[in-house]
Amino acid sequence: MTIAVTLIACVTDAFALDIAFEVPSAGVTALLGPSGAGKTTVLRALAGLDRYDGTIIIDGEVWQDATRFVPPHRRRVGYVAQGGSLLPHLTVAGNLDYATRRARAGPFRRDDLIERTGIVHLLDRVPARLSSGEAQRVAIARALSGQPRLLLMDEPLANLDVAARTQLLAALVDLFAEIAVPVLYVTHDAAEVERIAARTVNLCAGRVVSNVIAV
Amino acid sequence: MNQVIATTVELAGVTTVLLLLIATPLAWWLARSRRWWKEIVAAVAALPLVLPPTVIGFYVLIALGPASPLMTLLHPFGVRTLAFTFEGLVIGSLFYSLPFAVQPLRTAFEGVGDRPLELAATMGAGPFDRFATVAVPLARRGFLSAAVLVFAHTVGEFGVVLMVGGGIPGRTEVLSTRIYSLVESMQFGVAHRIAAALVAFAFVALLGLLLVDRRIGLPRP
Numbered sequence: 001m002t003i004a005v006t007l008i009a010c011v012t013d014a015f016a017l018d019i020a021f022e023v024p025s026a027g028v029t030a031l032l033g034p035s036g037a038g039k040t041t042v043l044r045a046l047a048g049l050d051r052y053d054g055t056i057i058i059d060g061e062v063w064q065d066a067t068r069f070v071p072p073h074r075r076r077v078g079y080v081a082q083g084g085s086l087l088p089h090l091t092v093a094g095n096l097d098y099a100t101r102r103a104r105a106g107p108f109r110r111d112d113l114i115e116r117t118g119i120v121h122l123l124d125r126v127p128a129r130l131s132s133g134e135a136q137r138v139a140i141a142r143a144l145s146g147q148p149r150l151l152l153m154d155e156p157l158a159n160l161d162v163a164a165r166t167q168l169l170a171a172l173v174d175l176f177a178e179i180a181v182p183v184l185y186v187t188h189d190a191a192e193v194e195r196i197a198a199r200t201v202n203l204c205a206g207r208v209v210s211n212v213i214a215v
Numbered sequence: 216m217n218q219v220i221a222t223t224v225e226l227a228g229v230t231t232v233l234l235l236l237i238a239t240p241l242a243w244w245l246a247r248s249r250r251w252w253k254e255i256v257a258a259v260a261a262l263p264l265v266l267p268p269t270v271i272g273f274y275v276l277i278a279l280g281p282a283s284p285l286m287t288l289l290h291p292f293g294v295r296t297l298a299f300t301f302e303g304l305v306i307g308s309l310f311y312s313l314p315f316a317v318q319p320l321r322t323a324f325e326g327v328g329d330r331p332l333e334l335a336a337t338m339g340a341g342p343f344d345r346f347a348t349v350a351v352p353l354a355r356r357g358f359l360s361a362a363v364l365v366f367a368h369t370v371g372e373f374g375v376v377l378m379v380g381g382g383i384p385g386r387t388e389v390l391s392t393r394i395y396s397l398v399e400s401m402q403f404g405v406a407h408r409i410a411a412a413l414v415a416f417a418f419v420a421l422l423g424l425l426l427v428d429r430r431i432g433l434p435r436p
Binding site for chain 1: 330345353
């Protein structure tokens with residue numbers, strides 16, 4: 001079972017995307033590369049938020065090709081965006097409930113997620129009152145509350161101070177060891193990849209440089 | 216006088232409810248569409264801001280008169296004219312106050328941005344779901360502004376209601392047209408009391424809007 005992605009696009013005047021990669025739909029795959037490599041573009045295309053020419057096939061199910069385009073609300077992805085992935089008008093509990101109410105049956109239980117991500121004391125707060133680290137923990141719990149078949153994470157540790165970063169990285173390592181959902185994890189930090197990913201797709205200037213099993 | 220106040224409040228209330236229903240999808244489309252010609256639609260919707268009320272009233276009066284194509288369509292239903300009726304007043308008010316609903320709603324919807332809507336989509340929310348559960352709550356200040364402005368503006372309208380309604384006592388007379396008829400008959404004392412009450416109402420409505428707007432804009436604990 002694989003995640004197969006082929007995308008060709010002129011995203012901006014200065015940036016073109018021409019990539020093709022196939023990775024197992026299990027474990028954590030890192031999309032590694034410098035800023036402007038196209039990592040977020042690929043992730044947004046996988047989520048269905050942007051549409052470019054190409055194909056996206058997940059476990060044999062076509063999400064996008066020349067004739068089909070599955071809209072984002074039918075893809076069942078969990079999406080943790082860089083710098084804030086919460087609905088600002090809802091409390092933490094409200095954000096979790098928003099995802100839960102629209103999810104199919106699945107393995108993740110709300111209470112377990114709250115406990116695993118350590119956010120029980122934050123449930124009544126609105127996102128504006130959370131620190132960056134707290135917000136990312138909630139975003140991860142919220143993403144898994146939707147019972148995703150694919151978890152997409154866009155530099156979840158960016159904008160965190162060293163302490164919060166270390167703490168959340170350790171929590172992610174534990175979490176990824178326990179869940180059976182495939183994860184595509186965008187980062188530009190090779191040290192993060194070493195701790196987290198089983199496979200790495202290296203991107204540079206909109207192209208795949210390598211696609212290797214992580215050491 | 217009670218009848219005049221009741222007609223005024225009923226007209227403003229009905230206009231406010233109907234305009235929020237009409238202006239919301241229009242403002243949403245103006246805020247989200249990428250079509251170049253949307254600004255032509257926006258300009259048409261904003262025309263009542265700059266048109267003389269008598270011009271709007273004149274055309275609405277023609278459209279609601281017995282010889283108009285619109286009324287011809289309604290003849291089979293027993294409707295011959297809506298001129299000088301309460302329903303006619305409502306239709307005139309809808310045109311007159313349209314920009315006061317569309318502008319704040321469009322600005323509020325534009326302020327929502329893409330991010331929350333995209334997040335909701337990845338959580339399984341379809342287009343209408345996203346609109347109802349994300350865009351509308353995040354644009355609540357725009358709805359409040361639109362409701363208060365439309366209500367207050369309708370209470371204060373004169374030219375359109377005089378043209379379309381004729382200020383008929385007991386049927387289409389509202390506070391603004393009552394002031395006019397009182398002044399015509401040299402009853403300045405009563406006219407002054409109604410005018411002062413309208414000034415006070417306008418001030419309270421705007422002050423209330425500013426205070427509530429500030430309050431709902433503050434983050435909760």
